[in-house]
Amino acid sequence: MTAGITGASSSSSITNPSTATGASQEIAGNFQQFLTLLTTQLKNQNPMDPLDTNQFTQQLVQYAGVEQQLKSNDRLDSILNNAKASSAAAATGFIGQSVTADGRVANLKDGSAVWTLTPARAAKQATMTISDAKGNVVATQTKALTAGAQTFAWDGRSTSGFTSANGSYSIKIDAFDATGAQVSVDTQVAGKVDGVDLSGSEPVLLIGKSRLPISGVQNIGSGLST
Template sequence: MASGISSTTSSTATGAATKTSSQELAGNFTQFLTLLTTQLKNQNPLDPMDTNQFTQQLVQYAGVEQQLKSNDRLDSILTNAKSSSAASATGFIGQTITADGRTTALKSGAASWTLTPARAATQARITISDAKGNVVATQTKALAAGVQTFAWDGRSTSGFTSADGTYAIKVDAVDATGAKVAVDTQVAGTVDGIDLTGTEPVLLLGTTRIPLSAVQNIGAKLST
């Protein structure tokens, strides 16, 4: 798959929504100023506006103005942060990574996960499901303590060869006493694209999607 970066008009929509909110605040601000000016012009000289009330209205005036300025600054900070995150994510293209996750791609009859049980498990039931959540294969085996690789050749429980695609693993493990053993799962692959349409960049490993925050290790960049 050719490497690439995908994006949509989500950032534009967000900017438009922010602009609309700012315009609404500005409109309220202008309306408040107009009302205050009219009130001052038409007040009874023999019974002028209460000082406390006038002060409260000025505080409201200052609050609206401050809110407008704060919104503009926050928008600028968020835009800069997202741009920085996107620029950082593009550097992952062509890199091999390991990330927390249960989903990986089966390609040409090969898929693998890295399993790390909290301690040795005398029995671990490993379940593999397709993209629709259908269970396609199960296996029971013991897991030693520490990091290890679990490879799947794509064969289903019924003996058929599964089609290439995205598959998820689930591990239910117990130790010799029958107590549950937590098993961390990781996936690895080469980044060939970036999806920037969401709030966080997503790395694309073929059909596998990895949030940038899930990346644990980065390998050397592959030569072309």
């Protein structure tokens, strides 16, 4: 894995989301239509029966409200972009640092999501349940686990056979030994950050084969093993 920062220049997470842009354009379009209708109404009103004052006042209030909403959207977009830029800059500071992270959530990208599993002892049967960010179960797999740290890779294929979208997925492990007793499985990950992926909505730390959202970091430095 090449250390460093990755991200698509044309679709970076620092740019405005397309949904926000579409909403802003829609409001702007409605605003222009409103102005056209208002000016047309004023030009063509009957001098003998002019526009009702109360109605005109209400229209001016609507005009001011839409104008304020457009300005507010622009300010919110600016704040959001600044926040994302600040988050991205902070994430790059993790490169080369030794961290400990909660590994229950991993990032799926290019058909691969990897978790580090550390059973307290060997498990004859372990069921891995993978859920999306909304808590919906997308896949389950059953296999035996040896004692000690090991990786579990998921290719993004759901139980129904469809390929899951890139993003964050969580894992839940139910493991049992040969006697039927439950085995605890730790998903904590410790290691040196090789790089940071900024192409998604949240910076993702690259630690060996693992891709961990930055929100999962629990500890930085303090003599952690690399």
